[in-house]
Amino acid sequence: MTNNMSVNAQLAKDNTYHADEMIDIFRGENYYTVFDQSARKIDIKKYAPYDESIKSFIVETIKRSYLDGNRSWDDTLNVALDKIAEAHTFLEWD
Numbered sequence: 001m002t003n004n005m006s007v008n009a010q011l012a013k014d015n016t017y018h019a020d021e022m023i024d025i026f027r028g029e030n031y032y033t034v035f036d037q038s039a040r041k042i043d044i045k046k047y048a049p050y051d052e053s054i055k056s057f058i059v060e061t062i063k064r065s066y067l068d069g070n071r072s073w074d075d076t077l078n079v080a081l082d083k084i085a086e087a088h089t090f091l092e093w094d
Helices: 005-011 020-025 031-040 050-066 071-085
Strands: none
Touching: 005 031, 005 071
């Protein structure tokens, strides 16, 4: 999916830009239509400049702690939250 709404809309209308393997996965459905509809629902006002780093902490912690480290989900979540709190001390936590 591109980061351009008009290109996404054009790809959703046109059936010539589909990868064969993706057509098989989606059983012939125009997956660009799904991407276009999903992208239109994103409310960028709800995002903050530090969201990407928070996502990175979460993904990294899940991989290292939960998947590779065999820790419990609760332990993994607590590790991720601790890392986020340390990196973003200005955030308020409930």
